[in-house]
């Protein structure tokens with residue numbers, strides 16, 4: 001250790017340059033990570049952040065940064081929006097199954113030379129005691145469930161529920177954040193609107209009371225919804241689990257703190273501080 005370090009030399013923090021406007025940042029959101037991320041970024045005076053949501057949630061909670069809602073109109077629309085709003089860095093903090101917007105972000109940022117980082121939570125890994133049947137996509141869940149009638153706990157979100165209408169022999173318990181509406185026209189359907197996080201005890205009790213025989217889920221990763229996987233393990237239930245789609249090969253971090261560190265490096269690299 002150097003003498004200066006021994007004496008506790010002060011750490012150098014780059015000072016914001018008063019002549020520069022803040023760096024314009026777009027966060028593509030719709031996940032727990034994106035909410036945590038914008039809360040972190042909102043405190044940074046050298047960043048001006050806009051959060052973009054697809055508009056799947058009817059009344060998104062107002063957050064600490066300006067929000068825009070709705071699609072951009074494909075790669076070209078996004079590229080135009082980035083240029084028109086002077087965006088200087090993009091953070092893709094969308095859900096790991098939101099493959100189209102991630103691909104669009106990679107293409108639009110690549111074309112416009114806008115630095116991009118993805119926040120990608122690690123996938124869940126099979127543990128001892130897990131009875132997983134891994135499938136490639138949501139329609140493939142039907143074969144995994146088989147022809148016999150079973151009580152199925154469906155936790156794959158709302159958008160692809162209609163695939164299960166082809167297997168009306170099962171009894172479905174569907175849990176989503178937004179109400180399901182007419183998305184799954186089957187004779188035996190129970191719907192629950194709820195937003196995680198859920199505890200292991202609650203999940204075990206819920207699955208027992210609903211007499212669940214098999215859980216169907218996406219391999220979303222993250223802590224907020226992992227207890228359903230643990231509950232299935234504890235109850236000895238099989239889990240039909242949808243593997244992640246292919247995502248573009250872009251630089252990635254695993255959490256909000258990692259994205260902030262990347263932005264700080266970008267600020268210095270591009271002379272904002």
Ligand code: NAP
Pocket residue numbers: 028029030031052053054056069070071072073074075077078093094095097098099100101102104156157218
């Ligand atoms: P997707 O298939 O990748 O996206 C479909 C289209 O929705 C995109 O092409 C884009 O429209 C628009 N879009 C998606 N995310 C957007 C965003 N953050 N801001 C503006 N436009 C966006 O994604 P998805 O599966 O429909 O998911 C939509 C949103 O829900 C994502 O933000 C994702 O994080 C969140 N979400 C998805 C899941 C899931 O399992 N898929 C689960 C939880 C949350 P244009 O092409 O017109 O720009």
